[in-house]
Amino acid sequence: MAAVETAYTPLGFRAPEFKLCNTITGEMLSLAEVQSEIATVVMFICNHCPYVVHVKDELVKLANDYIPEGISFIAISSNDVINYPQDSPEKMKDMALQSKFPFPYLYDENQEVAKAYFAECTPDYSIFGKDLNCVYRGQLDGSRPSNDVPVSGIDIRNALDSILANRPITKKQIPSLGCSIKWK
Numbered sequence: 001m002a003a004v005e006t007a008y009t010p011l012g013f014r015a016p017e018f019k020l021c022n023t024i025t026g027e028m029l030s031l032a033e034v035q036s037e038i039a040t041v042v043m044f045i046c047n048h049c050p051y052v053v054h055v056k057d058e059l060v061k062l063a064n065d066y067i068p069e070g071i072s073f074i075a076i077s078s079n080d081v082i083n084y085p086q087d088s089p090e091k092m093k094d095m096a097l098q099s100k101f102p103f104p105y106l107y108d109e110n111q112e113v114a115k116a117y118f119a120e121c122t123p124d125y126s127i128f129g130k131d132l133n134c135v136y137r138g139q140l141d142g143s144r145p146s147n148d149v150p151v152s153g154i155d156i157r158n159a160l161d162s163i164l165a166n167r168p169i170t171k172k173q174i175p176s177l178g179c180s181i182k183w184k
Contacts, residue, residue, distance in 0.1 A: 004121040006175040015132040016116035020106035023092040029104055036072035037130055039163045044114060044124040046077045047095050048086045051178035052123050054145045056099055062153045063102045066160050073103035078114035079182040114181055121178040127159055138173035
């Protein structure tokens with residue numbers, strides 16, 4: 001499997017607004033409706049990517065640990081569902097329900113949101129502060145499907161802990177690595 005890194009993007013960019021379908025409920029959701037007053041984690045994921053499958057349970061655990069602290073989580077899939085039908089909205093809903101996602105799983109049909117957020121791979125993570133400026137853009141942790149590093153979410157956990165403690169987030173952020181977004 002060919003791996004792609006998160007595109008380098010300078011921190012500080014503002015989270016672009018969007019309105020996408022939440023595949024779990026069928027409702028349209030905007031960033032304004034789901035953002036947090038503390039921090040918002042935006043994750044580009046999909047159903048079929050082995051890198052996402054590898055960390056999916058940790059994403060649920062991470063969200064369950066930090067949602068009570070006032071952090072919001074949003075998952076978005078932007079993959080081409082014609083060539084990757086396992087990433088269709090129906091299959092997204094199935095995966096979200098089966099995995100008990102505590103966050104919305106949104107479908108970016110025209111792929112404009114992925115482009116606006118500079119997403120290149122799945123998984124791709126960005127954390128936005130209360131002002132919606134990007135403060136973290138990097139990996140979940142050092143685990144990969146091909147290594148023995150335990151899945152812990154430590155890099156994102158450290159960033160969120162820093163936000164909650166009102167401490168600076170490390171500038172040393174390692175890009176996420178995963179499957180390329182399947183562009184149309």
